[in-house]
Amino acid sequence: MKEKDLLKIANKKLNSRLIVGTGKYKNMAECAKAIKISGAEMVTVAVRRVNIVDKNKPLLMDYIDPKKIIYLPNTAGCFNSIEALRTLRLAREIGGWKLVKLEVLGDKKNLLPDMIETLKSTEVLTKEGFEVMVYCNDDPLMAKRLENAGASAIMPLAAPIGSGLGIQNKTNIKIIRQQTKLPLIIDAGLGTASDASIAMEMGCDGVLINTAIAKAKKPYDMAEAMKYAVIAGRKSFLSGRIKKNIYGNASSPKKGLI
Amino acid sequence: MKFKNKIKIKVNGKNVIFDKNTSVGTLIKKLKIPLNKVAIELNKKILNKNKINKTKLDNNDNIEIVHFIGGG
Numbered sequence: 313m314k315e316k317d318l319l320k321i322a323n324k325k326l327n328s329r330l331i332v333g334t335g336k337y338k339n340m341a342e343c344a345k346a347i348k349i350s351g352a353e354m355v356t357v358a359v360r361r362v363n364i365v366d367k368n369k370p371l372l373m374d375y376i377d378p379k380k381i382i383y384l385p386n387t388a389g390c391f392n393s394i395e396a397l398r399t400l401r402l403a404r405e406i407g408g409w410k411l412v413k414l415e416v417l418g419d420k421k422n423l424l425p426d427m428i429e430t431l432k433s434t435e436v437l438t439k440e441g442f443e444v445m446v447y448c449n450d451d452p453l454m455a456k457r458l459e460n461a462g463a464s465a466i467m468p469l470a471a472p473i474g475s476g477l478g479i480q481n482k483t484n485i486k487i488i489r490q491q492t493k494l495p496l497i498i499d500a501g502l503g504t505a506s507d508a509s510i511a512m513e514m515g516c517d518g519v520l521i522n523t524a525i526a527k528a529k530k531p532y533d534m535a536e537a538m539k540y541a542v543i544a545g546r547k548s549f550l551s552g553r554i555k556k557n558i559y560g561n562a563s564s565p566k567k568g569l570i
Numbered sequence: 571m572k573f574k575n576k577i578k579i580k581v582n583g584k585n586v587i588f589d590k591n592t593s594v595g596t597l598i599k600k601l602k603i604p605l606n607k608v609a610i611e612l613n614k615k616i617l618n619k620n621k622i623n624k625t626k627l628d629n630n631d632n633i634e635i636v637h638f639i640g641g642g
Contacts, residue, residue, distance in 0.1 A: 333640075333641060333642030334639075334640035334641060334642075335640045335641040335642040336640070336642070337640060340640065343640055356641055356642055357638040357639065357640065357641055358638065358639050358640065358641025358642075359609075359636050359637075359638060359639075360636060360637070360638075360639045361582040361583070361634065361635065361636055362582065362601075362603055362608055362635045362636060362637050364581055364582050364584065364601050364603075364635070365584075367601070367602050367603075371604070371607060371637065372637075372638050372639055372640060373607050373637075373638065383638060385638065386641055386642070388641045388642060398614075401616055402609040402611065402616065402634075402636050403609070403638075405609035405610075405616050405618075405619070406607065406608060406609045406636070406637065406638065407606070407607075473642065474642075500642075522642030523642065
């Protein structure tokens, strides 16, 4: 039997290569429905204070069952290693989450990652037994360092978070793809379905999308579009595309031409 | 403090007055927080959830209770 094409990250095996974020939706019901339509089996979540004043505020876990969907706690909003480590240690304490997404930002305007703090945090977290999926710049040298530090997945940005620009530096992503056997996931900056397909056609193992779905005019339709874009891109990558040629090559045979 | 049998603590950045000898477990119950969905920090150190009933609050303690919310 043909082996299933699964995305393997640490000890997790996923059918879907689309990972989605759970932020920026109008409400939790919309978020939960979009996730369902997207077919994603892993979602990123943020760690924040419980609202102790309004106790009736709905909880994420009431809408998205962590027994059915893998929660990937993130460190969004952390601007240094100390904050990121504190956040992920708390995340692990909530319910034993070892697989986490590390994201240490360096600038409030462009939200680009601070790779020095990111690398430091990766080293500490892997020593503490975390499995760390690392949001990083599209820099092959830094990607290599993260790999050496024990990262479980390399997650370079396509473009700044929420920018919707698609992959800006294809060459660097290609170099990272060639140098690593770790799961390579494009995280941040994808805007539309074709952006996701391009990432998958380049041989990336998956994509992580939040804003492009949550802020689309029709989030459910975009969730579905992204689902199929990822499947199409993956199949296309595995199919072995034809060589590019500047001249034409007729599709119909010349023999028997009248 | 005005009252000898009271303590002032901070929970998620907010000042709260409690009786002396209140445990973290009692605090969580009073706030109606589902324990299995949160993590607790006492003075910047993670507090094991199995130990909350044995852990008594002191004046000026700083408690942080966090959970998961939507995020990218």
